[in-house]
Amino acid sequence: MVAHDPAAAATKTEQRNERIDALIRQADQWTGKLTEQDEGVKHRGRKLSDSGAKARFYHAVSEAHLSRIIKVDLGEELFSYHIDDKAKRLAEIRSAPTRPTIPTPSSTIWPPTTSKR
DSSP: OOSSOHHHHHHHHHHHHHHHHHHHHHHHHHHHHHHHHHTTOOOSSSOOOHHHHHHHHHHHHHHTTOTTTEEEOTTSSSOOEEEOHHHHHHHHHHTSOOOOOOOOOHHHHSSOOOOOO
């Protein structure tokens, strides 16, 4: 009996990596826009602030259920984030296939052994 499906694990890891890449692309766009605004370049629409970018990115990361992997630095004055490589590896390990398990006959589990007095 196999405890986990390797194909499902690979699919889940691929989907997670695609979501992370999409969020990083969005963060890079906002970082570029913020840098250009600081240099005086005008863009259509409202100006983007560092605190607004932090809030929007934090909510996007939370909605994607990736807040353990992508850490938004809310305490910083400028918009910044980092990828927690340890958490990313842990998520990959958790979705990786596990060793096959050996079924145990129910008679060895139940009923519990009791001692007579």
